[in-house]
Amino acid sequence: MHVLQAKVNPHSMREALELLPNELLQLLALRHGQGAAILPPEITRIHMDFALKWNEGHFGPRYDSLPGGSFLDGKRKERAVRLTGRRRRKFWKTCLPRLKFWNPAIPMLVNRSENQSGPATMSIYFRQTATGAGLVAAAAKNMVPLAQQPHSSTTGECPAPAPEEGERVVTIDMKNRHSDAIYDEFMQKTGATVVAPTPDEQVEMQQIEELREKAAVDRAIMKKYIDDKRREERMLAQARQEAEAIRMANQ
Known part of the structure; x- marks a missing residue:
């Protein structure tokens, strides 16, 4: 049984990645690529x-190649590095x-x-x-x-x-x-x-990639839920302020 099969079966893909041993993730990243x-x-x-x-x-x-490659001028290349530098190997x-x-x-x-x-x-x-x-x-x-x-x-x-x-x-x-x-x-x-990679490592790497993709979906759903909740709270606060302004105007 693979380590991933023994470790992963939560409701949230984000929690699934957190449950994976850091040593396994670090070792796979170090061994291959x-x-x-x-x-x-x-x-x-x-x-x-x-x-x-x-x-x-x-x-x-x-860094890896920049968006636009050698066709970027100095300022555009500097901006591209700022935007992508942390994600670039x-x-x-x-x-x-x-x-x-x-x-x-x-x-x-x-x-x-x-x-x-x-x-x-x-x-x-x-x-x-x-x-x-x-x-x-x-x-x-x-x-x-x-x-x-x-x-x-x-x-x-x-x-x-x-x-x-x-x-x-x-x-x-x-x-x-x-x-x-x-x-x-x-x-x-x-x-x-x-x-x-060995066959077992290929399986584990594929499972990790699938978990990362599902975790991205999970984060997007959670972000939308939080954004919607905050928007509703702002609308309620604005409605209360307008109602209070009307009440004060009618006194």
């Missing part, structure tokens, strides 16, 4: 470098965590800065033929204190390093590009293998 892929063993690390804000071409690493907050989930041993760093005019680049490091010197360098790197090792940053202090001995780097220009295009190029250049 854009970014759920196994990277080849040659990849040693991934580094993303872009600005803190979306403008000046830095929307690709942060952020490449580095959805794809990267999924990649990390399926490839936990590969370092994945994000370096953001206030330099809006700077580049937005993803660097993918590949291991070349493992030489004795390369193995020694890797061992030395592992001996570096944790505080001195590269880490993610919001102040631009950890830019993409040069490839080490025995490494080569492939870059992806993310500036003025949408996240889907970035992801497609990433998959093509890395040769990653997409992870498909």
